[in-house]
Amino acid sequence: MLGTPSRNRQTERREATRREIVDAAWEVARDEGLAQVTLRAVAERVGMRAPSLYSHFASKHAIYDAMFADAWTECGRAGREAEAKHPPQSLRDAMHLYAATFFDFCVVDLARFQLMNQRTIPGFEPSPESYAPAVAVLDELRDRLATFGVTRLEDIDLYTAIVGGLIDAQLANDPGGDRWRRLLDHAIDMYVDSLNH
Amino acid sequence: MLGTPSRNRQTERREATRREIVDAAWEVARDEGLAQVTLRAVAERVGMRAPSLYSHFASKHAIYDAMFADAWTECGRAGREAEAKHPPQSLRDAMHLYAATFFDFCVVDLARFQLMNQRTIPGFEPSPESYAPAVAVLDELRDRLATFGVTRLEDIDLYTAIVGGLIDAQLANDPGGDRWRRLLDHAIDMYVDSLNH
DNA sequence: GTCTATATACCGATAGAC
DNA sequence: GTCTATCGGTATATAGAC
Numbered sequence: 004m005l006g007t008p009s010r011n012r013q014t015e016r017r018e019a020t021r022r023e024i025v026d027a028a029w030e031v032a033r034d035e036g037l038a039q040v041t042l043r044a045v046a047e048r049v050g051m052r053a054p055s056l057y058s059h060f061a062s063k064h065a066i067y068d069a070m071f072a073d074a075w076t077e078c079g080r081a082g083r084e085a086e087a088k089h090p091p092q093s094l095r096d097a098m099h100l101y102a103a104t105f106f107d108f109c110v111v112d113l114a115r116f117q118l119m120n121q122r123t124i125p126g127f128e129p130s131p132e133s134y135a136p137a138v139a140v141l142d143e144l145r146d147r148l149a150t151f152g153v154t155r156l157e158d159i160d161l162y163t164a165i166v167g168g169l170i171d172a173q174l175a176n177d178p179g180g181d182r183w184r185r186l187l188d189h190a191i192d193m194y195v196d197s198l199n200h
Numbered sequence: 201m202l203g204t205p206s207r208n209r210q211t212e213r214r215e216a217t218r219r220e221i222v223d224a225a226w227e228v229a230r231d232e233g234l235a236q237v238t239l240r241a242v243a244e245r246v247g248m249r250a251p252s253l254y255s256h257f258a259s260k261h262a263i264y265d266a267m268f269a270d271a272w273t274e275c276g277r278a279g280r281e282a283e284a285k286h287p288p289q290s291l292r293d294a295m296h297l298y299a300a301t302f303f304d305f306c307v308v309d310l311a312r313f314q315l316m317n318q319r320t321i322p323g324f325e326p327s328p329e330s331y332a333p334a335v336a337v338l339d340e341l342r343d344r345l346a347t348f349g350v351t352r353l354e355d356i357d358l359y360t361a362i363v364g365g366l367i368d369a370q371l372a373n374d375p376g377g378d379r380w381r382r383l384l385d386h387a388i389d390m391y392v393d394s395l396n397h
Numbered sequence: 398g399t400c401t402a403t404a405t406a407c408c409g410a411t412a413g414a415c
Numbered sequence: 416g417t418c419t420a421t422c423g424g425t426a427t428a429t430a431g432a433c
Contacts, residue, residue, distance in 0.1 A: 038322045123320050125235045161383050168365015193394040
């Protein structure tokens with residue numbers, strides 16, 4: 004039987020090119036807006052012509068799809084990193100940590116936030132494979148909070164809604180500022196206090 | 201001096217046509233999405249050809265602009281109506297009333313919510329005249345809450361962020377359902393409790 | 398004020414040479 | 416795998432006849 008190494012130079016090169024394309028798409032999204040991510044604009048940044056992208060992605064939505072998975076994978080990584088650096092010792096600690104990490108992660112990149120959390124691109128829906136990292140992040144959060152005794156769906160729903168609302172208000176009404184960021188700790192304390200009933 | 205009546209039949213007819221166009225635009229937005237509001241689609245619904253719309257609006261953004269003012273004017277009306285029907289007797293009453301009214305107003309029309317609260321249309325920014333009704337709604341809210349002793353900017357910011365976060369979560373994750381709507385009263389109670397310190 | 402016709406500028410995607 | 420050339424469609428907006 005011929006060798007079929009899971010990693011050879013060809014597939015590695017192919018993977019690297021896909022990475023380049025997705026990174027270029029992120030650049031366009033950040034610089035010009037998420038809706039301005041066009042095949043022509045992406046291709047130009049990687050030094051290609053637009054049709055060449057079809058050798059690596061089946062469609063434009065496939066690029067958005069890879070970006071979506073990218074963003075949530077990165078979000079999970081950021082969460083685990085923060086966790087390792089400041090292991091939360093209490094429920095309150097944990098609630099503050101995850102909220103602050105997610106807030107700061109979202110707020111530095113409006114386009115990424117829109118892709119992750121809003122349905123701003125007409126017709127785009129993430130594939131199950133790309134949706135998986137998003138589910139994984141929420142599952143991880145649920146598991147972490149469960150170790151501190153918070154398991155009710157409603158409690159977690161309210162938590163995510165509060166954090167999301169503050170992020171949304173920050174990005175919509177004071178982008179680049181901290182008018183709502185300053186309210187985050189107080190909001191989390193208020194929320195944690197309300198759990199102890 | 202010749203009579204220059206502020207209302208004659210010509211200007212009234214003109215205003216009526218503008219209304220028809222904006223209403224048609226709302227229909228398109230609701231049926232096909234906010235981004236799918238094209239001049240062709242709008243014109244078709246009013247029985248015109250696309251270029252004819254330019255007799256009434258200077259550009260497509262001008263239509264969005266009228267819609268934006270429309271939405272916030274309607275929102276203010278809904279608030280005053282709810283208020284008249286159930287005059288709040290306490291701060292807690294008021295907080296519940298405005299939150300529920302705004303939530304239900306937003307959640308019945310995703311396209312309207314996106315236009316009012318998100319920056320989903322590339323390049324569109326409301327004109328000062330159209331932004332005015334939005335400011336008025338927030339001013340009214342601030343005045344009402346002030347009569348109950350709530351005047352700090354941070355308190356109002358947190359209030360709007362919480363309500364907005366719940367609306368956002370509802371529309372994004374359970375459109376048509378009530379998974380986050382059910383959390384609203386509890387969230388408001390939690391928030392009001394936190395004010396009494 | 399509405400129409401037809403058109404200008405201008407894009408877009409995503411495909412065919413086929415190399 | 417990348418290219419050129421192009422298809423077929425979208426869009427906003429303008430010119431000028433009626």
